[in-house]
Amino acid sequence: MSRFFKGSDSESDSSSSDSEVNVPRPGASAARPVAYAFSDNEDEPKRIVRSAKDKRFDELTEIIKKMGNHKKIKDMSSVLTDFEELGKAYEKSKKVIEKEKQIPRFFLRCLVELEDFVSECWEDREGRKQMSKNNAKGLTTLRQKLKKYNRDFESEITSYRENPDEEEEEVVMDSEAEESEEESREDFMKSKTREESKPSKRVTYDDDDDDDDIDWEMSSDSSSSESDGGEGGGTTVYTAAMFLKKQPGEEKKDKKDKKEKRVRRKAEEDEGGEWEEVTKGAPMVKEAPKMFAKDTEVNHEAVIKKLNEIISARGKKGTDRNEQIALLTELQSISNANNLGPAISMKIMFNIVAAIYDYNPNIATCMRSEMWEKCLKGVSELLDMVEANPDINIGENILEESENVTTSPYRIRGCILTVVERMDEEFTKMLQACDAHSTEYVDRLKDEKDVCTVLDRLQTYLVPRGTTEEICRVYLRRIEHLYYKFDPEAYDNPQLENQSFKDMEEMCKYIYAKDLTDRLRTRSMLCQIYHQALHDRWYQARDLMLMSHLQDTIQHSDVPTQILYNRTMVQLGLCAFRKGMIRDAHNALVDIQSGGRAKELLAQGLLLQRQHERTPEQEKIEKRRLLPYHMHINLELLECVYLVSAMLIEVPYMAAHEMDARRRMISKNFHHVMRMSERQALTGPPESMREHVVAASKAMKTGNWKECKNYIINEKMNAKVWELFYKSETVQEMVTSKIQEESLRTYLFTYSSVYDSLSLETLADMFEIDQGIVHSIISKMIINEELMASLDEPTRTVVMHRTEPTRLQSLALQLSEKVSSLVDNNERIMELKQGNLFFQKSGNMQDRQDRFQSNYQQNRNQNWQDRRNQRQNYSQRTY
Template sequence: MSRFFATGTDSESESSSEEEQVVRAPAPVYTFSDDEEETRRVVRSMKEKRYEELEGIIHSLRNHRKIKDFSSALASFEELQKAYTRAAPVVLKEENGVAPRFFIKALTELDDWVVGAWNDRDARKTLSKGNSKALTSLRQKLRKYTKEFESDISSFRENPDQPVDDDERKDTSSSDESEDRVKEKPKARRSPEPPRRPPPQDDESSDSMDWGSSSSDSSSSSDDEARGAATIRERFLKRTTERDDDEERDRRRARRERRERAGKISKRDQADDGGEWETVRKGAATSDKPKMFAKDSDIDAALVVKKLGEISAARGRKRTDRRAQLELLHELRTVAQQHNLGDALQLKLRAATVAALFDYNPKVSDAMKPEYWSRLVENVDQMVTILLAHEDMVLSETITEENEQLVTPPYKVRGCVLTSLERLDDEFTKLLKECDPHSNEYVERLKDEVRVSALIDRVCQVVERDGTPQEICRAYLRKIDHLYYKFDPRAVKKDLPPGEETTIKKMERFCKFIYANDDTDRLRTRAILSHIYHHALHDNWFQARDLLLMSHLQENVQHSDPSTQILYNRTMANLGLCAFRRGNVKEAHGCLAELMMTGKPKELLAQGLLPQRQHERSKEQEKIEKQRQMPFHMHINLELLECVYLVSAMLIEIPYMAAHEFDARRRMISKTFYQNLRASERQALVGPPESMREHAVAAARAMRRGDWRACLNFIVNEKMNAKVWDLMVGAENVRAMLGRLIREESLRTYLFTYAHVYASLSLRSLADMFELPRQRVHSLVSKMIINEELLASLDDPSECAILHRSEPTRMQALALQLADKVGNLVDSNERIFEKQGSFFQRGGAPRGEGRQRERPREGWGRRQRNRRRDDERGHDD
């Protein structure tokens, strides 16, 4: 028998083995005596209960933050709001209306976490649909809820380490103070199972691993057996201690953090807690950062270059820590500066740092982080400063590493500052594309263009001194890319101070150098297009037109790269706007027709992508097209383009339709405008226009009726001014020009429509009707007569236009159209029969014989074929 079931000692068990009857313990194995049983009942105030509820929810929120569970975090935050609402009366009474510090800390941490997750666009794209929606809702609700605690949160951020809360005071208080609120009963001995949390220090059952005890004999009774059964059941019930464990763990962590801040943590505490935490970075698993140089080494330029080669050799390798590389290069540059190893070595180290910064972003399509881009600008600027300070220092890609001279002048360093500048400019464009164009962040990023432009000017000075003509062309083109789309109000002024250079003169100087020295057609093409764009932006219509016609770019631009084609589309759009502002409606329509008739001006100008239709493009193509998009501040207003195109088409199309109303072979000048006009005419009920397109169509219908005042009101009104015309330079001149053109084209439409009604027309009456000068009316009528658009003659003494009735009437014109259509129909039928060559007979053949095919004779008409058909039917009968 096992000794664990005996009630006596070892000597008693040996003596009892000699007897026949063995005395066993009755059943006190699992019974607890009154002395051993102890329970604790805590009397808590309402404040403690409410605060404990808040702490439990805050602890859940922290757990959700660790695993980035936004859905659960949203639910816990809503629960936290409700719990704080319930605790509000207690807070108002106990804390004088001030929110508890642990609650403010939880809100601050949650706000920082949500803001960080929202700003991390790459991580936000990888979230699931539910987590993404939960993050958006949590952000909105948190921003709305924290407005009530703005002052508390700001004071907490100013001094986050100040422990003034009841919760923290409770952690630092002694166990004697907490026992004042506790009424104790005899404690129960803990079960032999492994405890879920460490037992209290004042537990008296440290030696209670023996299942039997000598005191059980004297204390066993029937009451004890009943109590033992009850305690056995309680003992094996599941106990909810997770929250207590979490609270205890949080208290220990808080105490440890306070001791660490005070510098009082001991090695024993670190050993108990498993040591200090160490942040593991992405990359190679290295224990400690290697030392840069040995302690007694003689540091010179050769040793630094050797160390630089070792650091650079790790570039591009798998699991290379790019951040560690930047830190090593910074430390190496600091060492070289401390030992005064020269500016040439500093230039080489700066070039290596720039290359490492470019390598820090693993994805070429993604933009760099703003802080690393700022470091990149700083390093390139330092490189240019060193080069400008030393005329005997050359930085070039043609210099090999063996031919470098870093110690004695003339200094020669391998590298290229122009390539670094071009990549920096491209990264700046990517940064602008990544930002929301309607946010303040975009404005802040756009302010950096001043730094980029200043840096380009300084690089141009270096390249003009040391570079080849082709490198100078590349540098000038970068300067042109930041100039061509900007309007310079000084260029319009005539009284400029002497010696002041406008952007038009700068563009002309840069472009002429590229025209003369560029070896590749691409730079010259882009310079020409940028030059045309800049001239058109300042209303230099004739210079821009002549430059475009002399370059013949429209003939072979389809063979250029996509970015050059986008620049060509932008140039043609701006050239059309310039022609319209100058009153050249036909030229404006010609420039915009090819762009607008496709229905995809947004994509052609690289200002966005249309929704995908039936797998029109793959994900790779969409990604490539997004990389080609223009930054928002360089966009051309698409609504302005469409309005100018439709108004130009109206001023051309409506007089042409009136002149060729009965012409069957009339061509369409603008297909887009014609379709919009026909769609409006097919509508049974046409309401007042709302959109810009509806305004243009309503104006066209009014012009067609001869009502030029209604046409002008549809085109020039408050709504159209705000949306379109006020966006142009010289809006008042544009509106005056529109009124003049609408009156003139309405006059021409009137003459084309009603010329066959009158025998003569008074020029003075026409001038009064359309509010035009008499000389202008005379000029328009004379031009129509010369171009044979109007069959009339002018009588100067009477100031009348004598109309000649040689034109057919409406009935005659319709009859001629009908005759032409019938003749065309007969001819087409004859051609169809000639192409077929044979036909089947309709009548049946004699029985026993198959149907025979007969070939019709050439030149038979419809009458002969009908007669033959009648004869065959009579034969069958």
């Protein structure tokens, strides 16, 4: 039957049931789940697909954020942990960064900020003292690791510091891209939720409705759903236009609209003020507020009031020191523009220089180079003002209430000498902080000429009008810049009156006569001795040192004066060596070299201490005492001179007292070096300076002077040591002649028992010395009773007297002494074992010792008497 046939109700029911569209009723459960249906549960997590770059960069950002929180509370151990995690996360992100071919700017910003934060914490000495042990340890470790880690990013960090504004552009672009992605994602999710949350249009009708009505309603629903774009139907219809890319102009317009919305949204969220958009490029510099109001009259009172206002902020926390210097400079220019007089300008200049000195709050560190240039320029300008205005009375004893800056004669509180002394100290600190082998050190050292010029001008100003104390202080400053400088003209012509020697002598004499403190007198005397010894004026330097008696009282002086004393003694020893005074040179250098702390005693570096560690405060104090590199004395030259002097003295003495078990050591350091060489199983050719001296000493023991000379003077030793002397050829000739003479003495001590007589001519040919020198050497040895011999003038021979014991006799005497001591010890042990009291046999032991001592004394007296008789018989036979 046709479905459109209008029949009875039953027929219509049956026909409708045959062709009925199955529409689920409300509350009825579906027989089968609909495929691709969206879930109604909003609590399920939304899956977001993220790239590897986003994952890695988000991980880095989280670590940086956590590090920032730890930096705020200065939890240095946690900051160290965060830094290590950041390094590991960066290693994981290396593949992503290599694809990008650029290190992220936020990572570089983190490294730069962390470096500044660590340096700020390290310079804050008081803050470090208050840190806990873990935080202090974490700060030290973090500083070392960060310094090492940042070497790999040195060029990137430098470029970032030069132009940190690039990061803002990148951050804005990244944030725009992220927000556009988020907004598109939100639009999509909103449309999806609307589809799911909107109730679907279900067809409900009564039994008496027509089929036509049903068909019309369904067709209208489907058409409406298609026209709505998926908003009203149960299924979403996507068109091709939804996936097309927008035109470039439309995309930029959308981004601009979103950016404006974002700015408005932030402005609405902010309660307290308005937001303004940051423009690209360098920040706009706002005009500084004017020094004085528009209608204010600029006079002395207003300027002084403003000056006191600026100075009152000095030393307070949060004071910008750069701004303070700028304000004082501007105030001085305003004062000069209004012609307020030289006194007020000079007063402001004093405060400008003081503000420059205050710029660096840490006294242990030096100025920056730009601040040093400002300081030098400011002190020069101050001296110009002082010299140009003699009517201005300057003194540190003038009270501020009694100052007069309006009318002449002017009175100002200040001390130009203190300003110049502080400048000199800052110059020394800058040289200490520079690397001695860098061009920066050379550039800073060039400023010494300007510093000396300032000192000369200060001396010219103070001598007519200063007190004796001020003149002594400025004289000492000049002496300390002069005493260590070598003048070749004064060395070559010691008879001429050199200007440096004249100035040094005049200034030292004034200090000796006028100084009321021992410190200035002591330092000036040591400087004069050093200067004399540097130019080989040995006798003047030696006499001045002996007359001063400083060696008796120097231990009571301050540490810098003791360091100057050590330097002076070393220079005296080098001068004595150059002059051929070997024993004097050894005596001057033995105290410095015996302890192995020459570097520390001369303030040329710090040594590691095994017994106890220095505290950070002690280390800073000792580093502050170190001398600049251009004032150093070469330590290898010093050690070589000492060991060569010890060799020339000790080797002949060892040969003369070879059988004497109780011989004393002249040089313990030399014996230590010799012992260390003898302990070596295999001895190769000498390489270092010490090994050369040891090899030369072994050659001298056998009288082989040529081999000894070749070990001491050769190309290797010349480059290391001897060429450091001025006119090194003269020094080498002197060393060669001393080696010949001492080798002759050693030969005579060693082999005198073998010969009956020796020809002077043979000895002169063997050691290549003049016969007169050989004759004088042997005569001295005979007079000093070092050699038992006599000179036969007609035959030009040395006749040996066999009064000395032979080697066998000497060994026998040593053996008898050791056996007697061993017997005594055994007797004491036996007496203690048997329980007898020691005093029972002490009388017998004492008698035995007395008899041995008397016999030994009688034999010794008899030997001396025999020698004297032989000498008298020989003299009677000769004359």
